[in-house]
Amino acid sequence: MDRLNLYRLMYRIRRFEERVEKLFQAGKIPGFVHLYIGQEAVAVGVLAHRRPGDYLTSTHRGHGHALAAGVDPRAMMAELFGRATGVCRGKGGSMHLFDPDRGMLGANGIVAGGIPIAVGAGLGLRLLGQTGVVFAFFGDGALGRGVLHEGLNLAALWRLPVLFILENNGYASTTAHAESHAFRVEDLVRAYGLPFRQADGQDVEEVYSAVADLLQGVRGEGGPAFLEARTYRFKGHYVGDPERYRSREEVAQARMRDPVSLARQRLLAAGVGEKAIKTLEGEEDALLEEAVTFAELSPWPDPDEALQGLFAEEVRDYPWEG
Amino acid sequence: MGGVREITFAEATREAMEEEMARDRTVFLMGEDIAKQGGIFGQFKGLAERFGRERVRDTPISEPTLVGAALGAALVGARPVLDIHFADFLLLAMDELANQAASLRYMSGGRLKVPLVIRAPDGAIRSAAAHHSKSLEALFLHLPGFKVVAPATPKDAKGLLKAAIRSDDPVLYLEHKALYTRKGPVPEGEVLTPIGRAEVVREGRDVTLVSYSLTLYKALEAARQLEEDGISAEVVDLKTLYPLDWDTLLASAEKTGRMVVAHEAWRFLGPGAEISATLGEKLWNRLQAPVVRVGAAHVPIPFSPPLEERVIPQVADLVRAAKEVLTWR
Numbered sequence A: 001m002d003r004l005n006l007y008r009l010m011y012r013i014r015r016f017e018e019r020v021e022k023l024f025q026a027g028k029i030p031g032f033v034h035l036y037i038g039q040e041a042v043a044v045g046v047l048a049h050r051r052p053g054d055y056l057t058s059t060h061r062g063h064g065h066a067l068a069a070g071v072d073p074r075a076m077m078a079e080l081f082g083r084a085t086g087v088c089r090g091k092g093g094s095m096h097l098f099d100p101d102r103g104m105l106g107a108n109g110i111v112a113g114g115i116p117i118a119v120g121a122g123l124g125l126r127l128l129g130q131t132g133v134v135f136a137f138f139g140d141g142a143l144g145r146g147v148l149h150e151g152l153n154l155a156a157l158w159r160l161p162v163l164f165i166l167e168n169n170g171y172a173s174t175t176a177h178a179e180s181h182a183f184r185v186e187d188l189v190r191a192y193g194l195p196f197r198q199a200d201g202q203d204v205e206e207v208y209s210a211v212a213d214l215l216q217g218v219r220g221e222g223g224p225a226f227l228e229a230r231t232y233r234f235k236g237h238y239v240g241d242p243e244r245y246r247s248r249e250e251v252a253q254a255r256m257r258d259p260v261s262l263a264r265q266r267l268l269a270a271g272v273g274e275k276a277i278k279t280l281e282g283e284e285d286a287l288l289e290e291a292v293t294f295a296e297l298s299p300w301p302d303p304d305e306a307l308q309g310l311f312a313e314e315v316r317d318y319p320w321e322g
Numbered sequence B: 001m002g003g004v005r006e007i008t009f010a011e012a013t014r015e016a017m018e019e020e021m022a023r024d025r026t027v028f029l030m031g032e033d034i035a036k037q038g039g040i041f042g043q044f045k046g047l048a049e050r051f052g053r054e055r056v057r058d059t060p061i062s063e064p065t066l067v068g069a070a071l072g073a074a075l076v077g078a079r080p081v082l083d084i085h086f087a088d089f090l091l092l093a094m095d096e097l098a099n100q101a102a103s104l105r106y107m108s109g110g111r112l113k114v115p116l117v118i119r120a121p122d123g124a125i126r127s128a129a130a131h132h133s134k135s136l137e138a139l140f141l142h143l144p145g146f147k148v149v150a151p152a153t154p155k156d157a158k159g160l161l162k163a164a165i166r167s168d169d170p171v172l173y174l175e176h177k178a179l180y181t182r183k184g185p186v187p188e189g190e191v192l193t194p195i196g197r198a199e200v201v202r203e204g205r206d207v208t209l210v211s212y213s214l215t216l217y218k219a220l221e222a223a224r225q226l227e228e229d230g231i232s233a234e235v236v237d238l239k240t241l242y243p244l245d246w247d248t249l250l251a252s253a254e255k256t257g258r259m260v261v262a263h264e265a266w267r268f269l270g271p272g273a274e275i276s277a278t279l280g281e282k283l284w285n286r287l288q289a290p291v292v293r294v295g296a297a298h299v300p301i302p303f304s305p306p307l308e309e310r311v312i313p314q315v316a317d318l319v320r321a322a323k324e325v326l327t328w329r
Helices: A004-023 A042-046 A064-070 A073-081 A114-127 A140-144 A148-157 A185-191 A206-222 A248-255 A257-270 A274-297 A303-307 B007-021 B047-055 B063-075 B087-101 B137-141 B154-166 B215-228 B247-254 B271-283 B306-311 B315-327
Strands: A055-057 A132-140 A162-170 A197-199 A225-230 B003-009 B027-031 B055-060 B080-081 B117-122 B146-150 B173-174 B183-185 B198-201 B207-209 B233-237 B239-244 B261-265 B292-296
Touching: A004 A042, A004 A064, A004 A206, A004 A257, A004 A274, A042 A064, A042 A132, A042 A162, A042 A206, A042 A225, A042 A257, A055 A114, A064 A073, A064 B173, A073 A274, A114 A132, A114 A148, A114 A162, A114 A185, A114 B047, A114 B087, A148 A162, A148 A185, A148 B063, A162 A185, A162 A206, A185 A197, A185 A225, A197 A206, A197 B007, A206 A225, A206 A257, A248 B306, A257 A274, A257 B080, B007 B027, B007 B154, B007 B183, B007 B207, B027 B047, B027 B063, B047 B055, B055 B173, B063 B080, B087 B117, B117 B154, B137 B146, B137 B173, B137 B239, B137 B261, B137 B271, B146 B154, B154 B173, B154 B183, B198 B215, B198 B247, B207 B215, B207 B247, B207 B315, B215 B233, B215 B261, B215 B315, B233 B247, B247 B261, B247 B271, B261 B271, B261 B315, B271 B292, B292 B315
Parallel strands: A055 A132, A132 A162, A162 A225, A197 A225, B027 B055, B027 B080, B080 B117, B117 B173, B146 B173, B207 B233, B207 B261, B261 B292
Antiparallel strands: B003 B183, B146 B239, B198 B233
8 A cells, every 4th residue: 555645546536626717617527527535545545546448437526536647647636627638628627537547437317327337347247258357436416326236236146346335425416315315325336246344435535445345356356346425515415516415514524534634644643754755745736736737728629529429430521511 | 162051131231340459459349238139030040159258248228328338348449249139229319329339539639539339129010119110320310420320131140240230330230130130142252332332223214213111112012012013223232321322313313303211210300301302402403203211100109010110111102202212293
């Protein structure tokens, strides 16, 4: 476990998103933005185990997963700006980040939308004789979707190399977990026979260790496993969310256990000097500035780009037009 | 070499699967009741024995996850062919079809490749009624990102399935249930039918009947009956519904000046509506009459045989439509 690198990525996600919030409020980022602030330890603790040949699927709150998977912050920021240099050439945006070079099969605007895709990626890897695993991230809202249940069944039945990662932040949009689910997550997972672990999602080292244990089985025998990371999103469901569904006290209480601060304290306790940490933070701050500048200076896509790339080969609806 | 045999539509698709699976290790097949049972129409018989249960997989009844999983496998480099029991059941998986499979390549800025084939038996047959009879092509034609093919003959069934498997894009392969047992000539050896190409299957001068899948045979029968009345009807088999072969359609419309488009999909906003509107826009002063559409009535497909027959286009409906465009002024 490279503690310094875990901290670096958590810090990168936190600063990136704080800046994204400001840029969105300043009108520089179109669309909608769902921040991952407060949940950084989950993406980083899980994806620290990522190897070449592994894949991941993500959610509408996917910035943290993408950055933890190593997606270039410059191309990501440019995508959020809708620029031609974006990681999806401006066709995805915040909720739909893809980067196959990093195994990123997509953030997804549909709750639980990535789950069947992750299961299928696991099947594909198995059939192609490849050794990778698939990390399937989803929130507690996905527990209400049939595809989660179908996906757990199929992955268990076919013993596919998929790690299911439930980021239970307590709310599906504005609805509290207990108001929408009649079952205990552990009971659900046990019913399908998957190894199950629960981890404190604010503690990156605990997440890291839990995943290490679970992955032994997933990489070893190729069967699926399930992690429930208990976490909390410090910000609203989306930027601009009035957050009428929870109290300020509750949020303040949760913020007492800030995963980024906790990881920093751990570094200090482990004997990493303040100076080394500051150096790392300075590097990340510079990278973020570079990403923002890159995005701001990048050109808009040519409007005709909108008509490209639907198919692998060019198809025109009406060949005599334009 | 180069012989031609008469085989059934089901045998032709089974050959296509077998040849593509033998040719390319990354091709695999999954669906309900296909490995042990060989498919409910026998179109997968023997494939599990030859290629094993890894590459020919029986699945649980979980359409959304099956479509999503086939997509996921395609994204990591496999070439899945997913069989859906009945096209009606595609509706269970609309998120995975529309939001995911059709969209991901585009949304990713072209960075993802989606070599996915979904086979779906469609059409009305023997009072299967509303949950097992739908022709849903219009729905999928309306969702950018799918190529949609609907073969009528065993030769094209084989050729289009092979072309679909080799395509790097999501292809919806619609096979009318009444066609599985229909026999036709299929050449020995490689058969490929290009996606996006229609064919004039009967030359004519007076009127063009455009169709595909099972309704093509009704168009051919209508053309035969029209000939008895001294009317020379041209028949075009579309084969691929997206992308449409406009060149063939425009050429035939220029030639006869009178067009009928017939299909089992609902007439209201059906594929014929798009063809009619486009030919109207493009050739309004050269057509001798408005393009007339023949399609299913706007009701779910009913159970009782006379009701089913009333809703689905029949040969007489095509003959009537042809005479209508011929007498229009």
